[in-house]
Amino acid sequence: MAAKVDGETIVGLKPVMGYLHRNHEKIGERNTYLLNMPFTDRLDYFCSMSNNFGYALAVEKLMGIKPPERAEYIRVIMAELTRIVNHVSTIGFLLNDLGAYFTPILYAFEERELILDIFEAVSGSRMMCNYFRFGGVARDLPAGTLDKIRDLVFERLSRKIDELELYLTNNEILRHRSEGVGVLTPEQALAYSTTGPVLRASGVPYDLRRADPYGIYDRFDFDVAVRYHGDVYDRYLVRIDEIRQSIRILQQAVKDIPEGPIQEGKPQYQVRVPAGESYGRVEGPKGELGFYIVSTGKPNPWRYHVRAPSFINLTPLELMCIGQKVADVVVILGSIDIVLGETDR
């Protein structure tokens, strides 16, 4: 970022982005619909399952198909596991920015490793999962995976998040450096169209899983995590709350998952998508991730646009940083939780 400073205080700031621009949207126009799926993995590379989910939703809206029950449950399980992975890593990175170099990251990464082992057993790859297809998921869970998920969700994760809270939440250094820093009022947050944990930490309880339920989220019993100060400490607390709510959703999903087919119709590589336009969105771990597709009936899209939450959440950075010190800017940037792959596409 290009920051204008007066001594140690910031008076102006402009984020400079575009160093990772990979022409994702133009490549999306030359690819057919199915071929685009692995490219969406690489947008927000921490949460590849959520990106796949958004894209699958957008195309399924155009095609007018719905996945079978078991596939819907598997999708929710994968999306919530991704949310836990992302939030736990974000907390680790925030503490890295605050100076507690790598200890919280590596403690968080132990949980992330266990969840990534599940992703590897299910889809074949730890990060670039490429698991969702139009009308369901690619393949069924292998034997033993559901037990591993059950072990994690019912036993290990709550215990480990409690441990994380024990040594981080009341830490005096964290509290002094993050309370009152980078405040974003609810009116400003809405005016800059932020979404996700940044918006919820500013007091606006807007969660897409409740506002515009997709998949089977209307069946699950969970709360929307909100905090009211809008500073860095609240964004940290909102993420911990969201991890606990994700564990709650996972416990219900793992208990209720039915047997059955996992894909609607035969797997095809040339999908027939009727002409029209659609916008499919998911509550990704970083905010509202949306995919806008315009189709003219040909095998590849006419226009394909990604609404990247990191890009849009970066815009109020100047507002949050004016009057703060240079060291605080690093912390504020860490608390917004951006991923360059998504910001620059």
Place this chain on the structure above:
Amino acid sequence: MYGSGILKGLLVTLKHFINTYRDDLRQGKKRYHTPEGIAYRSSKEAQGIFTVQYPEEKLPVPEEFRFIPFLVYEEKAEGEIEYRCTSCGICAKVCPPQCIWIIRSSDPNTGRPIPDPAEFFIDADICMSCGFCSEYCPFDAIKMDHDYELANYDRQKNNIFDKVKLGKPVSYYAQIRPDNYAREEAARVEAEAIRAARRPRP
């Protein structure tokens, strides 16, 4: 007390530190460099040290793991090799970065194309390991490999895989992906039985 948060945090890290040595004493020699030790350290009961000491210890790779693809061939009598691939070109069409190119061979007498690849190239540098080629191959001829130790010093020479480098026998495939192999063999046997039932009896 001011500073109690920090002290409590330091106690947590101290506990992690002590847990490593306590588990070392409890499990003795079996903790490192054995499969049970590796499995313990990547399970839900892991406390203390979590690291798997690569390259002396390697994590076992799950069956679905996908890396660069390989062509499956069947070994006939007298060491003759028959590739299952019929060069239909679906894998090349369905590859997102378009890294496969196939040249179909033609019958030397009549000049008409025959279902056998004369040349089959995959550029391993471009390949995303997405698995689409193996997912949509109608003949089970191309599958994803498990071998991830492919680093070398000369990319231009080593990383364009041709048909010979890509070919691996069916026994290798059955060894790395037993469940998938069993399912496909069952489907093949069933399809053969249906075809045999439809054939007119002599």
